[in-house]
Each structure stands twice: as structure tokens, then as C-alpha cells.
Amino acid sequence: MAPTDHRPLTLRDVSEASGVSEMTVSRVLRNRGDVSPATREKVLEAAKALGYVPNKIAGALASQRVNLVAVIIPSLRNMVFPEVLSGISNVLETTDLQPVVGVTDYLPEKEERVLYEMLSWRPSGVIIAGLEHSDASRAMMRAAGIPIVEIMDIDGTPIDAAVGISHRRAGREMAQAILKQGYQHIGFMGTKMPLDHRARKRFEGFTEVLAKNGIEVEDQEFYSGGSALAKGREMTEAMLERSPELDFLYYSNDMIGAGGLLYLLEKGYDVPGKIGLAGFNGVELLDGLPRKLATMNAGRSEIGTKAAEIIAERVADPTKEVERIVELSPKVLYGDTLKRR
Amino acid sequence: MAPTDHRPLTLRDVSEASGVSEMTVSRVLRNRGDVSPATREKVLEAAKALGYVPNKIAGALASQRVNLVAVIIPSLRNMVFPEVLSGISNVLETTDLQPVVGVTDYLPEKEERVLYEMLSWRPSGVIIAGLEHSDASRAMMRAAGIPIVEIMDIDGTPIDAAVGISHRRAGREMAQAILKQGYQHIGFMGTKMPLDHRARKRFEGFTEVLAKNGIEVEDQEFYSGGSALAKGREMTEAMLERSPELDFLYYSNDMIGAGGLLYLLEKGYDVPGKIGLAGFNGVELLDGLPRKLATMNAGRSEIGTKAAEIIAERVADPTKEVERIVELSPKVLYGDTLKRR
């Protein structure tokens, strides 16, 4: 076999093989317009026999339409985001739109680069995590002239539309729940992430309510990197050694909360009697723990679903007015670690 | 402000704004060819002022070059795949290639669709999980004329190149380690996934070694859906009730293994004295458990790294010969649950 020059197949090849004009071949392959069953058959056969795969690049340029939706998130390791993605995929699968994922690692500069790259493919819409972006990023999104949905957070001003929860409110509600159960000596653990705005807002809401009740967070600790479960364990140990008077530990995510819970159970602490615990997110993982960690449901797949729906509607009808802000309600899940003592 | 018609900006706009020809503008924006510092300056300024974002669709069509690498994996929920992705990203970030992720949900038909979609964007290469694909999928990949790297598994015949471990061997080695420690009554738990070929191969290798030693798996159970941690817990309870004579439990992944471990510790079982445990994957999560589950390191980020390197090399020099099969060695990690009793 001579080493065939690997020129990719084009419409013209299918046209010649089937004896049908390029235009009609194109119509068949896109299911557009009326084509007689006979020619359709011929075309499909030829295309299949050749193994033709359409060139979307050329198609997109000619039609000025790209069925991609850019989805920009901080990380894939955080469990939370794959769930949001599922929600998005489920909805987009019912349309002819396709998600394309970009990851920012919580870095604004990287967000900017990723956004630039993605916009240069002229997607039909953008779903992006958070409301905080660099000026350049905002400018790009505004200038793109496509629907933009900012997700996860609604505490701020969206460029176009936002779907999520109020993290300030989430923090406030958790604080209220904790105080209501009579806990008074509270420690906090979280990620060392100045750029995790949502965690910051939760913490702000949390301390705000405590302050109103004359209470302060008595100890706090932050981590970065490593196994979150292990970090939760270590931080909890260190904190209780330092501040044995604490009767409640609030974790900025469920993973470190789970680590803390395992540690406390192992050491024989009375949870939630002597000490209560709560995390944030409502991850599935918690179902498998010996005791159920209190947490808060942030409605992740719902966020994905709603965001994708907004994009789909706006793509279908660009003039359509949609709600600018969709606020979902975070719910305190009491589990077994935040209970009337 | 009149509602500006949102015609996206083109090179021509930048050209007009800067008084430089389109061609030269293009050269500046791509850093290609010599351009005088003065004009370069002018162009950059104009582009920035306008907020111009190049149109890669047109660029790709004209240059017949697309800097995308299609990465096709079964799922994002499985921890394992985000890690592989990190490895890929880390390498590709040093080139001008970009990963684009597609998810198949372990369904061959979906794999076929995703592949078709991705190939229609004419990527520079494909990284795809597994060696089992539909005939149509294989045909497409072969016909694409681009480097294809199949990852995770090497037990089979790659289309072009493969990077991964032998799951049969992994299963065999785990069986040997278990037998060597004197365990004799073995139960198995895994996913109910006829399409998870790698889990199947591990199981085959595992039973092969047991058989050679005159031993059979005495009980087994499969699950699907739900929280893996919780399922591990439930299945373990059910299995030990049914088969109390078991002295070792082999789990097809670390998550269910962790669930089992937590259950056993809670019930006060002597681990690994009365009963030993092992999982598969070496996930970071295990570091946070009260006791370290025995497992096997499958070298995930290494797989991603190596696969991306192969693609990058082949893109840089298509004639270059690369190893067709890169076998990484799975290593048994004894942890605290597979020990001399």
C-alpha cells in the first residue's frame, strides 16, 4: 500500500463519489431543506463509505454559527464543578449546543487567557463561575455580544445574567443555625485562598451574624494543597489542642469537615454533644461517613441546569428577555453533627 | 447610545484603526515575521483599544492548523480522570496546544458521537481512554491522520500508541500480594459495569492467580450509582453477613474500599488481623482515613504527562517515531490493611 497522502476528505470528495452537487451533499449531511429520499440515500452511502467527517471549521466560518458554549470553572478537582457540568450537559444535550470546558485554577490571569482563547472560537454563549473578573475579562465578555451567565454566586453585579446562591446569606444562615442550637465557642477552618471569593463571602456572612450576637470566631486556621480530608484531620487536631474550649467547628468545605469528623469520632469525642461540626456543599461523599456531617446544599446541578437553560433560550431567541438574577436558596442540612444538645 | 449592531470585530477593523494593512496586523498579532517596532506598537494599541479578539475559526481554516487536542474520557466524577487531565494540561501548557475534553459516560455510542464531533474540528491529536472502541470509532481515528494516544490500559492493540498499565497484571500482582500474606477466603466488590473493561481485566488477572493457587473468590457483589463510599459500606455489611468466613475483601476502586474500611473500623473488626482490605487507584482521599487502605498506584498523572508528550512530539515532527506502547508499572501499596498477620 502506497503511503496515501493524508489529505482529509472534503465535501467535494463525497460529491464526486455520489454524483450529487456539493450543495445537496451539504444539505443531506445537515438535514436541511428537502432532498429526495433517493439522492439522500446515495449521499449518505458515499459519505459513510469514504468515512467522511464534516469540517466544522469551514462550516462555522461560512454559517457564522458555532454550536459551542464556553464553560469556565476554577477546577475539576473540587467535586462541585463536575456536578455543575453534569447539569449543563444534561440540558445542552437536548439542544444542538455543546459545552467546552476551560479551567482557571482560581487565577484571574489564567481566567483571562482561557476566556480569550475560548472567545476566539466564537462560541454561542459563556457560562463562567463567579462574579469577580478582571476588567479585561469583563470587557471581552461584554464585547462578545453573546449570552453570558455567571454561576455559583449572586452577591454582586452580573455582566448579563447570574444563577446561584448568595454565599453571604449561606454564611449567615449557618451561623444562625449554630447559635440557635446553643453553641458559643466557634472555630473556623478553610482554604488559604484570597481568590476564593465565595468562601470569603460565606465567612463574612458568618461572622456578621456572630458579631450581632456578641460572639467572635475564637480560632481559625487555613490550609492549601494536599488531601483535603487529611488536612481537615490535622487542622482539627491542632486547633483543639490550641483551643480546647471550642464547642463548634465550621469548615469551609465538606472534605475538610469530613476529615475533622473522622478524627473526632476516632478520638471518642461526643459529637454533636460536646462539639458540633458543619461543612459546606452537600457532597455525596458524606452519605458514606459513620455520621452525617451537617452542611449546606448549594444546589449545584440545579445551577448548571438553569444556566444552560438560559443560554439555550437566548441562543434560540436573542431578543428574549430572561431573568437577570436567579437566586437559589441554600438549605442547612443538620445531619448528625449540628443538633439540639 | 445607539444600539450598536454587534458585528464582531475583524482584522480589517484593526487594520483601518491603525492604518496598517490587514496582513501586517495579522503578522503582529501572531508574532510572525519581521515587523518594525513602530508599526507593531500601533497595531497592538489599536487592537487593544478596540478589544479585538482574533477569529480562530477563520485562522484555522486558512492555515489548516488547529492547536486543539481532543481528550476523551468516560467521566469526570471518578477523581482519576481529573488527575490524568492535570498531567495533560501541565505538558500542553508548555506548547501552544490546548486540551478539549469530551465525556463518554462509559457508553460506546456516546464515545462515537463525541469523537465525531471533536474530529469535525480537526484537532491536532487525540488522547482517548481505553483500547476498546466501536469499529466506526477506530475507523474515524485511523482515517483522521493525526496522532492518537490511547491511555490507561495497554492490554490490547493500540490504533497508534498507548500509555498505561496492564490491568491484568495489576490484578495478578494484587492477588499475589494477598496470598503471600496468607489470606485465603476472598470476597470481591466492584461496579456493575460490563463496559468498564479495565475493571474487568483486573478481575480476570486477579482470579487467574487465585486459581493457580487453588483458590476461588468466595463471594462477590456489584453496585451501580449512588455514593461509592456509602455503597462500599453497605456491600461490605451485606457480604460479611452472608459470608462471615471471609478474611480478605478486594474492592475494584478505592472509594468503595474506603467505605468498607470505615464500616469495619466502626464495627470494631480487627483490620488487617482478622480481615484484610485492598482497593485500586491510590486516590489522595485515602490519606485522610483513620487507617490507610491498601491499594495500587496506577500512575494517573504520569499517564497524562506521557500521553501529552507523545502528542506534542508528533505534532512538532510528524515523521518522528515514538514508542507505540508505554507501559507503566502499577505498584502495590500495602498501607495498613494488607499486612503480615
Add this chain to the structure above:
DNA sequence: GTGAAAGCGCTAACAG
């Protein structure tokens, strides 16, 4: 160092 012309592979728009 810079510019003009041609064309990448497809589809919109129109004609028949």
C-alpha cells in the same frame, strides 16, 4: 519590512 491576491471548505441566498 510591507502589501496584494488567492483560497482554505463550507453554507446563504438565490435561481431554476
Add this chain to the structure above:
DNA sequence: CTGTTAGCGCTTTCAC
């Protein structure tokens, strides 16, 4: 129902 023509926005190639 089918075909023809023009051109999407850029880069290649070749001229100057």
C-alpha cells in the same frame, strides 16, 4: 427538489 455563485475572516504565497 437541485444547482450556481459568492464570500465567511483569516493566512499563505509571492511581489515589491
